[in-house]
Amino acid sequence: MRTSEPLIVVVTGASAGIGRATVRAFAARGAWVALLARGTDGLAAARREVEAAGGRALVLPTDVADAAQVDAAAARVIEAWGHIDVWVNNAMATLYAPCEQIVPDDLRRATEVTYLGAVWGTLAALRHMKPRNRGVIVQVGSALAYRSIPLQAPYCGAKAALRAFTDSLRSELIHDRSAVALTMVQLSAFNTPQFDWARTTLPCRPRPVPPVFQPELAAQAIVWASRHPRREVTVGFPAWQAMLAQKLAPGLLDRLLARQGYRGQRSDTPLPPGHPDNLHAPVPGDHGARRTSWQWWLHHHAPEAIATLTAGLLALALALVLR
Numbered sequence: 001m002r003t004s005e006p007l008i009v010v011v012t013g014a015s016a017g018i019g020r021a022t023v024r025a026f027a028a029r030g031a032w033v034a035l036l037a038r039g040t041d042g043l044a045a046a047r048r049e050v051e052a053a054g055g056r057a058l059v060l061p062t063d064v065a066d067a068a069q070v071d072a073a074a075a076r077v078i079e080a081w082g083h084i085d086v087w088v089n090n091a092m093a094t095l096y097a098p099c100e101q102i103v104p105d106d107l108r109r110a111t112e113v114t115y116l117g118a119v120w121g122t123l124a125a126l127r128h129m130k131p132r133n134r135g136v137i138v139q140v141g142s143a144l145a146y147r148s149i150p151l152q153a154p155y156c157g158a159k160a161a162l163r164a165f166t167d168s169l170r171s172e173l174i175h176d177r178s179a180v181a182l183t184m185v186q187l188s189a190f191n192t193p194q195f196d197w198a199r200t201t202l203p204c205r206p207r208p209v210p211p212v213f214q215p216e217l218a219a220q221a222i223v224w225a226s227r228h229p230r231r232e233v234t235v236g237f238p239a240w241q242a243m244l245a246q247k248l249a250p251g252l253l254d255r256l257l258a259r260q261g262y263r264g265q266r267s268d269t270p271l272p273p274g275h276p277d278n279l280h281a282p283v284p285g286d287h288g289a290r291r292t293s294w295q296w297w298l299h300h301h302a303p304e305a306i307a308t309l310t311a312g313l314l315a316l317a318l319a320l321v322l323r
Helices: 017-027 040-052 067-081 104-129 153-175 215-227 237-248 250-264 294-322
Strands: 008-012 032-037 057-061 086-089 136-142 181-187 204-206 232-235 266-270
Touching (some): 008 067, 017 040, 057 067, 136 153, 153 181, 250 266
Parallel strands (some): 008 086, 086 136
């Protein structure tokens, strides 16, 4: 990825979690990274990390739910650096609650950030990429775009909507014979600050459904997808399992999740008094990014793995023959 001309990357949700890890991963490869998020403390820390890696950073405090703010951020990137090579739509917001306990303003906000924020980012990127007939848009998705779970209906709905929007747009780009690439990275459960600051009506702190991976794995996949844009990239074997099970036995999954989906998302840690959440406003402070997946390793290194395995089997067969 290191070339004479730096790669220009935009990452939304860049201040923490998977977005923060993605910023680091691109910066380590010499990219110049525009950082979009609401939390100024996290953005400032992310900027220092990019510069420490030898790259350049452009801090753009942005609420992705506001289309005008997203357009303005894209214009700032063009003004500063001339073009955009990669746009990563990663920003998200969620809440943990049974559907009947979700108030309309909270549902609307989670949808506007997670779904419409990615739509606004995609359209802003296209306005600058299509005239150049080049660029890659990476949608950070989830296995929950295929298989919804209880207590996260707004997030599941938003990710499913983003997948549908992305499929429609992909067909349009093919129709237009555009060289702009569109890919979606479907993730398993990751250990991020989301579970510390998500709004919830539960009496205890939410947790990801095991097995849980570290955000650096997601960042590797996002960077890889930006260089090898396929229709979809799935990260973590649990995501594969969920997607396959949804195709084969959705009714059985409904009942299984009804029994296990509640307890699986609840930790044993009670919520502290005044528990802060980031649904409508960022939580102050720098929250950073926060195991690896053999399925992703195999996906990424399949030719080498197959060659090594084949060579090993041939060597073993030859040794047995010569005994």
